[in-house]
Amino acid sequence: MRLFDKxxxxxxxxxxxxxxxxxxxxxxxxxxxxxxxxxxxxxxxRKNRAIDEGTQDLxxxxxxxxxxxxxxxxxxxxxxxxxxPLVKRDCVVxxxxxxxxxxxxKLDRLFSRYVGTHPLAGSEKRGINNADPxxxxxxxxxxxxxxNTDPAAKRxxxxxWRKLGVRVVFLSGRAHDRILSFISHLPxxxxxxxxxxxxxxxxxxxxxxxxDTTRIxxxxxGLWADIFLxxxxxxxxxxxxEDELRKIKSxxxxxxxxxxxxxxxxxxxxxxxxx
Amino acid sequence: MRLFDKxxxxxxxxxxxxxxxxxxxxxxxxxxxxxxxxxxxxxxxRKNRAIDEGTQDLxxxxxxxxxxxxxxxxxxxxxxxxxxPLVKRDCVVxxxxxxxxxxxxKLDRLFSRYVGTHPLAGSEKRGINNADPxxxxxxxxxxxxxxNTDPAAKRxxxxxWRKLGVRVVFLSGRAHDRILSFISHLPxxxxxxxxxxxxxxxxxxxxxxxxDTTRIxxxxxGLWADIFLxxxxxxxxxxxxEDELRKIKSxxxxxxxxxxxxxxxxxxxxxxxxx
Numbered sequence: 416m417r418l419f420d421k422x423x424x425x426x427x428x429x430x431x432x433x434x435x436x437x438x439x440x441x442x443x444x445x446x447x448x449x450x451x452x453x454x455x456x457x458x459x460x461r462k463n464r465a466i467d468e469g470t471q472d473l474x475x476x477x478x479x480x481x482x483x484x485x486x487x488x489x490x491x492x493x494x495x496x497x498x499x500p501l502v503k504r505d506c507v508v509x510x511x512x513x514x515x516x517x518x519x520x521k522l523d524r525l526f527s528r529y530v531g532t533h534p535l536a537g538s539e540k541r542g543i544n545n546a547d548p549x550x551x552x553x554x555x556x557x558x559x560x561x562x563n564t565d566p567a568a569k570r571x572x573x574x575x576w577r578k579l580g581v582r583v584v585f586l587s588g589r590a591h592d593r594i595l596s597f598i599s600h601l602p603x604x605x606x607x608x609x610x611x612x613x614x615x616x617x618x619x620x621x622x623x624x625x626x627d628t629t630r631i632x633x634x635x636x637g638l639w640a641d642i643f644l645x646x647x648x649x650x651x652x653x654x655x656x657e658d659e660l661r662k663i664k665s666x667x668x669x670x671x672x673x674x675x676x677x678x679x680x681x682x683x684x685x686x687x688x689x690x
Numbered sequence: 691m692r693l694f695d696k697x698x699x700x701x702x703x704x705x706x707x708x709x710x711x712x713x714x715x716x717x718x719x720x721x722x723x724x725x726x727x728x729x730x731x732x733x734x735x736r737k738n739r740a741i742d743e744g745t746q747d748l749x750x751x752x753x754x755x756x757x758x759x760x761x762x763x764x765x766x767x768x769x770x771x772x773x774x775p776l777v778k779r780d781c782v783v784x785x786x787x788x789x790x791x792x793x794x795x796k797l798d799r800l801f802s803r804y805v806g807t808h809p810l811a812g813s814e815k816r817g818i819n820n821a822d823p824x825x826x827x828x829x830x831x832x833x834x835x836x837x838n839t840d841p842a843a844k845r846x847x848x849x850x851w852r853k854l855g856v857r858v859v860f861l862s863g864r865a866h867d868r869i870l871s872f873i874s875h876l877p878x879x880x881x882x883x884x885x886x887x888x889x890x891x892x893x894x895x896x897x898x899x900x901x902d903t904t905r906i907x908x909x910x911x912g913l914w915a916d917i918f919l920x921x922x923x924x925x926x927x928x929x930x931x932e933d934e935l936r937k938i939k940s941x942x943x944x945x946x947x948x949x950x951x952x953x954x955x956x957x958x959x960x961x962x963x964x965x
Contacts, residue, residue: 477866535897555895584895597888598896602903607878608934608962611957612927613872618963620830620859621873622810625964627902628877632961637953641943643950653939654889657932659883667918675918679911682886686907688893689885689900 418443418575419507423479425450425494427460427469429537430511431485432546435465437579440548448475454548459543476501481575484510491518507568509575513638514595514645515588516561523561528568531559531588533595534581541635552580559588565658589648596652603639604653606632693718693850694782698754700725700769702735702744704812705786707821708758710740712854715823723750736816756850760783763916764799782843784850787863788913789870789920790834790863798836799858803843808870809856814855816910827855834863854953864923873928878914879928881907 422438424431427449435447449466450473451457457469476482476498484491491512502508508526510519512518519531534637555675556576560569576583586594610629643649666675697713699706702724709723724741726732734743751757753771755759759766766787777783783801786809787793794806811829813820831851835844851858861869885904888896918924941950 461788483905497704514914515932535895554897557895573824578699594892594895597892598900602884602900603937605884607901607954607957608938609877609880609959611953612930612934613960615963617872619871619965620810620832623813624906625873625877627905628881629961629964630902631899632954632957633965634958636951636958639954640947640950643938644945644947650939650942653935655887656883657935659887660928660932661916663879663883664925667925669917672919675915676911676962678886679882679914680881682907683909683911684891685888685893686885686904688890689896689904 416442416578417445418578419481420445420572422447422464422481422483423450423476424448424483424485425473425476425498426484426486426490427451427456427466427543427603428485428552429543429545430534430543431483432460432463432465432543433536433548434483434485434511436463436546436548437551439464441539441578443575443578444481448479450475456543460546461542463546465543465546472483473497474501476506478503479506482506482508482573484508484512484514487635487638488512488514488518488645491524492521495522495525502526504528507571509572511589513642515557515591515597517588517645519559519561519588523563528565530564530568530572531592532572532576533557533559534576535599540636551576554581556581556583557591558583558585559591560585561587565586591645593648593652596646597647600642600646600649601652601656603631603634604643605656606630606651607639691717691853692720693846693853694756695720696723696754697721697756697758698723698725698751699741699758699760700751700773701759701761701765702726702731702818703760704816704818704825706758707735707738707740707818708811708823708825709758709760709854710735711738711821711823712826713850714739716853718850718853718958719756723754725750729820735821738818738821740818740821744906748772751775753778754781756846757781759783759787761787762913763789763793763920764908765785767796770797770800777801779803782846784847788874788917790832790866790939791922792863792920794834794836794863797866803840805839805843805847807847807851808832808866809851810874816913823919826851831856831858832866833860834857834866835860836862841888866893867921868890868923868927871921871924873923875917875924876927876931877904878909879918879924881905882914882933901960932963 422444426498697719809831
């Protein structure tokens, strides 16, 4: 069922490409145009039938009914300034950035029909080569409307994600970033650190434990540097993490087995809620 | 091909049970006896045909040619004292404990034909129910002979693991513990901490990142408390980890994007060596 006439997806990587494929599959748009700096990405996206048309020229957004900014956080901020003077007044603009507070506060001012979104899907892989129309199915998407958000734009954005098989949750940008600190950004930071300090000559002894714990450390460094820099709440989560490490260290130092077991039991119980 | 006549496996959990199944499969022993405090474990192990006989009575080790101590670290230390006066002089004794320095230094004195071993296999699951004869295949087993180790016992232990499809590496107990700090014990400590500080009401937002990073936090608290307490090198690895977290925090605070990218790139490169 068609929701939009002409859709411009700016950034045709893992998420942008998967969105294009999923929208095609569900016939949610008449025409999908991909915008990328890279000709190769565009030709791949066309070959995959993710997009109907590809261009390096941002001005294509002029007659779009929906613009999706599917890029790393900093790039979204930069792109938003460039396209703000170009889009139609009634064009719905959404982004899929991994942090929301900074982006929402800026894009809310730049566009009359903007809604911040963050699909909690994806992986450490990137690029149109890994795009998958089913990546969103059964996952969660956080929408971050503000008191300024146009109700029709909010409704349409919610409908778009629901049609892609996603459960939608509404949060403020700040709440989003605080939650993501704990469930994604700090775990990434910890994973990068764990593998970062592991002596190279020890890696041949690595079993599934280290592999699972650090899988997300294979994620894109530029993308994650920007996420770390734009989540104002992250440092607080890191501090809590450091406190917890200190607590365990001190239990080890004082050989307090029952305290240690109590801490680990609490963690295990919480972990069991996850699956 | 039979390597041992009568084998006693003390502790018939995930590792002990898997060892029994694997040794049966390869016909490495004429008779395998399981020793456990739990009658239910013994009857399950008999039903699974992992063992020929089950008993709660440790004195069964008297006429064993091989005794395998397959228990948590502290239990191995306790069991070793109990069986030392019982075993035959030429009985080969091995353990599969997760830390080695403390165990090796003690068991080396207690037994004339002892070899420390640590198969780097297993999972966050436990118990005879999860035993699997193929768990060791293709994995690594670290053997920790000392200058006192009986050469014939060392040779036979090496042969046992090789026949189970395992690559064998020789290390000192101390080197083993240092390496395991980085590739297993610290990652577990970090995983317990990550999930431990995550607010319960945020868990419904968890995607694959948090799930993978903290999978090993579902491991057994008692087992892991003992590993943490018996690895003297672990605190040093935790300190290095804390230094790395501080480095990233300071790069975030000073908004040093290029330093951040440099750190994350180094980590990603190392992660890519793992698979």
